[in-house]
Amino acid sequence: MPKQNFNEKLIARLKTNPDFVDESGELLPAAVKDHAWKLNHDLIKFLLSDPEIKSTFFDEIDGHWVFNHNTFIDYINEKNFLANSYTQFRNKIGLNIDGKFLPERGEVSLVWPYKDCVLEGGQTKEAEKRKEIFFNEILAQDEINQMFDPKVLTNWKRHTTEGEQDVTDIQRDDNGTIRENLIIKGNNLIALHTLKQQFRGQVKLIYIDPPYNTKSAANTFAYNNTFNHSAWLTFMKNRLEVAKSVLAEDGILVVAIDHHELFYLGALLDEIFSMENRMGIISVVNNPAGRQDAKFFPTAHENMLFYAKNIEITELGRLSLTDEKRRDFKYEDIYGKYKLNGFMRRGDNVRKEDRPNLHYPIFYNEITKQTYLERQSDDDIKIFPIDDQGIEKCWRWGRDTFALRKAKYIEVKKIKTRYVIYSKLYEDEYEGEKAKTVWNKPYYSGQTATQGIKTLFGSRVFSYPKSPYVIRDVLEITTKPGDIILDFFAGSATTAAVAHKMNRQWITVEQMNYIETITVERLKKVVGKKVKEEGRLLEDIDYDTGGISKSVNWQGGGDFIYCELMQYNQAYMDKIQVAQSSEELVALWRDIAENSFLNWYVNAEVPEEAVNDFTALGDLEAQKHLLAELLDKNQLYVNLSEIEDADFAVSEEDKVLNSEFYEIR
Structure with a gap:
């Protein structure tokens, strides 16, 4: 045949x-x-x-x-x-090499989302699903020349409580580290390479919530013919490798992911960070009822993978008191609020024969309310560590420790006919609790996060945001005030918003156009703005009071800098993404051929027979994808090395700020 x-x-x-x-x-x-x-x-x-x-x-x-x-x-x-026409067009225009499509030769994955539908306000149920479709292109190493060079940054703006201002300087600490909150618009892989020179080894925590690459409703990565499993792993590998370079030696990476790519991502992280640096996997219950559309088990949680850069020197903090836990500290004395714990040991190795030095009598005087190690009077009551079943056990402390601490930390209560000894734990001395592998607080739910977005913006402008309480607790156990936090999948800016309220320095990156209407706007609400009365600025600040604000006593304030990777071919990518017809794309193709940097193997002419094949495709998405492949990805953004090139028309203001950002003397 x-x-x-x-x-x-x-x-x-x-x-x-x-x-x-x-x-x-x-x-x-x-x-x-x-x-x-x-x-x-x-x-x-x-x-x-x-x-x-x-x-x-x-x-x-x-x-x-x-x-x-x-x-x-x-x-x-x-x-x-x-x-078909798709293949014929690729052959004529030069997108097939050595009998194979370019993606089959590639090792670097770039992604351009071209559609992001936002839910209308006033809905009573989830009538629409957020849809992001991606142009994905994998490039071979021999096609990557200047792609990862630092880029020119432009459109600088500083946002403060007094509104938008020009950026006149970039703050650094005594060690020369940039001390500014930054939000950068542009491809996150290229942005990471732009940041690595200035922030190498400086970032304490990287938290990312990447696209999940599933077919589910919560998917933020459409499964189509331009993105598959292996390409997704390439996409993640590229970013994680450069992200590792900016992590501090005692830094931590946290990646949120569902079960679809969990095992593959874990294997990838084991390779990049090594299995020895895997700290653990946390299950976050974000949908207690479970997704009922699941074929087998309704999914009720997602995962967070924790990796240290160097686990030998990495420390994990503890979770502070929740309102629920704080209510346990219901007693109070001159030292402050406290709760009571049984002084008799529980658990393993608690019998008298296990720890004989911890089995001794304690004498209690009911009149003076004092405890002693030796009988002081005939009224003293002798108390041994014996449980309800008559089993002889041990106290928590030895005799010497008891003698030193009993005045402040020991309390005796009469329970029915028995006297029970308790140790006091004061609220201000509570070290917190270790984070467990299952996080199931009600406020971790996706519903909490969605309601927060609706409260901020008046409608559900972003689907499947993370609960700010999840981010709060991640930051609490991994960072301290002043530490640098990086999130290069900014989305609705939950990570940056929480970091700002917790007095951490943050850097975030987003390439979607909603960066200006959602990401930046949310952070402006966090910073807040000074209240005006009759044209006069008052000291009061109108700021975001939702989410974790109350739990961290957020009062507004601070500032952040917004800037963009300066576009060149990326500007044509944007035009391709918004085109509405084949005719518009053909006109754009002619413009690209004349005015942009094309891939070296692409025919610079626009042969009419190729135009006919292009039009014959009849699929606007496929046409957009093909047109995007013509562009040289080394020239998506203006390289810093070309800042003086008149063709790129970099402003004098941008030249000054880039010199300051990159420390060019």
């Missing part, structure tokens, strides 16, 4: 699986390859069901058929596998 007929049969059969086609019924090669890499049973059974397909992609060994997944994937990758 001719190869083309075999192609047609294979494609037609693959299209019968709904997992392998998009909404228009077109085959998704990435989804097919993803199933092949995972040795998916359904795919293998399907391939075995046809004799010709079986003989092509399986080897017979001693009567057993073994799936040759490398042969199958190479076949899917072959440029003539989908011999």
